[in-house]
Amino acid sequence: MTPTLSIRTSLFALAAVIVLPLVGLGAFSIYSDFRAGSAEAEEDAMARAQAASQDLEQLVADNEEVLAVLARWYVRENPDAEECSHHLVEARSLLSRFFTLSVVDRDGHLLCASRPVGTDTSASLADRQWLRDVVASGSFVVSKPVRGRFSGKWISVFAHPIRDGEGGVTGAMVGSVDVHTFQAEFDDLLLPPGGVITLAHADGTVVARSEDPDRYVGTVLPDGELSEEQLLGGVGFNRTRGIEGIDRIWAWSPISGVKWVVFAGIPTNWIYGPIRRAALQRGLLLLAVFSLVLLLTVILHRDISRSLELLAGDTRAAAEGANHPVREQGPLEVRQVARQFNRTLRARVAAEQELRETEDRMRERQKMEAVGRLAGGVAHDFNNLLTVIRGEASLLAEEIPPESGLRKNASAIARAGERAADLVRQLLAFSRREVTRPRPTDLSETLRSLDSVVRSLVGESVTVETELVEDLDPVLIDPNQAEQMILNLVVNARDAMPDGGRLHLETRSETVSDGEDGSGAVSGLPPGDYVAVSVQDTGAGMEPEVRERIFEPFFTTKARGQGTGLGLSTVYGIVTQLGGHVSVESTPGEGSTFTIHLPTHPTWTRAEPTHVPASG
Structure with missing residues (x-):
């Protein structure tokens, strides 16, 4: 069976057919803008991350080369502490990138340094992780940021192994670099408002930061879904909140040879703000179109409804028992319906009249049947009694002499029996048409x-x-x-x-x-x-x-x-x-x-x- 729709439903369905495609196109356009904005932001962030990582990679390589030259000099010259310190001071004057230069043996003893003469060299550095890493690996090591034991500043230690004639590691040529040196590499990278470049160790420890470095250097980035292997394995993207709670799109690029990663973050507000404003403008335009279509739909529905109200009222009256015809007015289609309804109404009135007459006849016949059955039972008993009464009265009348006064009494009994018989016959013949009085x-x-x-x-x-x-x-x-x-x-x-x-x-x-739940209903x-x-x-x-x-x-x-x-x-x-x-x-x-x-x-x-x- 084909479902029928009301005029209201049909009109609003038509409005929906007009509006929904526009809404769909607008939503798709907004979605496309968001996708394009995300892709552009990822590309921009990756460009900055790779530029910074390349600059820092070159800086690390240069520092490694300098420390390697100094380590070979130390092995070749085998200077005493004073000569070594003097040489490192001269080297430090030429290499301003280093905060200090020093030589440490494998046990953590400071052998010489570029610091002024008289600096305490008795403190042991054996507890430093970078020293253990150099001795264990025999290769160049760059440390996480640490507080300088003598300077108290945030530094990162570059350590190159010093080997003896047999190739064993006897110590390390160490250059400490102030972390602000790395931040200078970020100055040329133009960042959008809220953008940030972060240099961090693969375990999340912040080495340098383009924004508010004194606050964040040495802190650990929030735990994310990325492991050290993922970060050091190649470039990638992620969206997360930074340590200050700002939502950003991040691109990362590792620095080869060391466990450092450069992160470039661009705030999502800067990316999606213009898109949201454009989406709002489109939404307002769609709302205006929807309102206009809705207004036209309501006006059209009202005009059609007006022409149906009189018809509906008349038909309701007819349904409640009124037999007057409905008014044939309004649009052509409504008038046609009214005419057809009037024909149906006339047929219904005739059918109801015929039905009432039939029901009256049926009730009359049934009444007669019920009364007849009751009267028949009564008449049967009465007839048995009347037969005896009438018969005995006749015999009694014949036995009594005509001149006797008792004969008159016997005749009266016989006449009463006849009247009773007539009454029974009248009861059996009872049939009359009654007017109902509810x-x-x-x-x-x-x-x-x-x-x-x-x-x-x-x-x-x-x-x-x-x-x-x-x-x-x-x-x-x-x-x-x-x-x-x-x-x-x-x-x-x-x-x-x-x-x-x-x-x-x-x-x-x-x-x-x-009876919606099946209870309390009667068919x-x-x-x-x-x-x-x-x-x-x-x-x-x-x-x-x-x-x-x-x-x-x-x-x-x-x-x-x-x-x-x-x-x-x-x-x-x-x-x-x-x-x-x-x-x-x-x-x-x-x-x-x-x-x-x-x-x-x-x-x-x-x-x-x-x-x-x-x-x-």
């Missing part, structure tokens, strides 16, 4: 008033049980219709128990909900308050194919001449005319239960009940 009726009271009639109808072989609610909410119904409805169900139950059984009559109040009923009447028998029950047809007029399972098939259809007509519902549950061999739901009378206010003594 009024608030307590169905529990109706059942109580019919108790003797019900027991007479079903006979002594059927046990009658009642479960009637006191002060039951009233329903709006003609009392005669209520009695007819109940008696028809009782007669139907009696006929289902030819060998006797049990008849259970029950009344109760029920609240019917919309065919709108939500509301109802009175339920149940008639349950222990008869033979019904097969499904019979149960589906029981409310059809003139459908009966009785033998020909034993029923009209109008009893249950009359019940159905009364109940549905009152806005109620009748249902049946039946299993072959287990009996049947008929349940009637009738809406409570909403404007009725029950008077305080009058309590009377129970009669025996």
Whole structure:
């Protein structure tokens, strides 16, 4: 089944078809700008990182070469401490990049240095990691930044091994470099606002920084997802927050030969700020377009809705029972619908009139059947008595002499018997058309008033049980219709128990909900308050194919001449005319239960009940 859409839904769907592609294009454009901005920032950061790493790599290589020359001089000349220190002072004057130059033996003793004569040389440097690394590896080493033992400044130590004639490491030619020397390499790199260049050891220790170096040198960068192997293995990119908490895109480039890495970071705010502003402008433009489309959609929907309001109001009135035609005005399509609805309405009115007439005829015939059955039973008993009375009266009249006063009495008895017979015949012939007079009726009271009639109808072989609610909410119904409805169900139950059984009559109040969770719902009923009447028998029950047809007029399972098939259809007509519902549950061999739901009378206010003594 093809789903139908309301005019509102269709119009807004059309608006969505117009707006959503524009939103998609705008989103894709913004996404493309972000991608391009990220790529440009990564390229820019990498260019700066590689430029700085190349400059620093050359500086490290130059320092290694200088220290190698000095180490060879020391081995060749084997000077004493004074001569060595003098030579290093001269070398230091020519090599301003070094803060100090010194020679340390493998045990950490300072043999000579470029510091002034008289400097304490007794302090041991055996605890320095760079010395242990030189002795262990026999190769050039660059240390992490350390506080100079004599100067107290942040320095980085460059150490070249000094070997003896057999190639063994006897000590190291050491040059300490102030970390500010490395920061000078960053001066020529133009950085955007918030950009930063950081020189760090592979373990994260900051060696130099282009911004606020005194604060960060010697600190450790926040732990990231990158290992030493990844950092020293080649260039790469990462996005993370720096040690000061600013989100940046980082590019790194390692310095070959040492465990140093140059990081170049560009703030994401500087990268994405213009993109965000452009995205905001596009978003505002899209919002303006969306607002315009929405406004046009609302105006169009309002214009169409106006032409449908009168039609909808008239059709609602018709649905509630009004039979006046709807007004044919508005757009052509609406007028066509109105004309078609009027044709349908006229057909419905005619059909309802015909149905009412048919239901009236059905109720009349069913009433006659119920009264006829009751009258037939009474007439049978009366006729037995009247036969004796009339016969004995005739015999008595013949035996009494004409002149006797008793003969007159016997004739009076005979005449009374004839009048009684006429009364029975009139009762059997009773048939008249009644005008229904609905009024608030307590169905529990109706059942109580019919108790003797019900027991007479079903006979002594059927046990009658009642479960009637006191002060039951009233329903709006003609009392005669209520009695007819109940008696028809009782007669139907009696006929289902030819060998006797049990008849259970029950009344109760029920609240019917919309039943979204499956509870409180009754098929065919709108939500509301109802009175339920149940008639349950222990008869033979019904097969499904019979149960589906029981409310059809003139459908009966009785033998020909034993029923009209109008009893249950009359019940159905009364109940549905009152806005109620009748249902049946039946299993072959287990009996049947008929349940009637009738809406409570909403404007009725029950008077305080009058309590009377129970009669025996």
